[in-house]
Amino acid sequence: QVTLVESGGGLVQAGGSLRLSCAASGRTFGRYGTGWFRQAPGNEREFVAAISWSDDSTRTADSVKGRFTISRDNAKNTVILQMNSLKPEDTAVYYCAAETYYSGTEYSKYNYWGQGTQVTVSS
Secondary structure (H helix, E strand, O other), X not given: OOOEEEEOOEEEEOOOOEEEEEEEOOOOHHHEEEEEEEXXXXXXXXXXXXXXXXXXXXXXXXXXXXXXXXXXXXXXXXXXXXXXXXXXXXOEEEEEEEEEOOOOOOHHHOOEEOOOEEEEEEX
């Protein structure tokens, strides 16, 4: 089992950057694929990015490709979402999610979730 805690959200102007961290407890975090999702008011939860447990391969939503980068440090049990060139439409609550041997885009397949961190991008 793993517990996830996100940090790094905040208010930023359009064009700015934020770095979100997802800190995981649990000694077997290396078996977990990790994803970032976001949810804006009135919208469904949306896939943002994910990273594999095995070879650090990544996948990124088209809406953030070229602007957001996901990475992980297994020694620190941390997954990072670096967000650059932020746009007002990136405003949402961002959630970290983890699941054993899964790093896909379907949020229903992740069983472990953090509490979320608010990202607000002003125009």
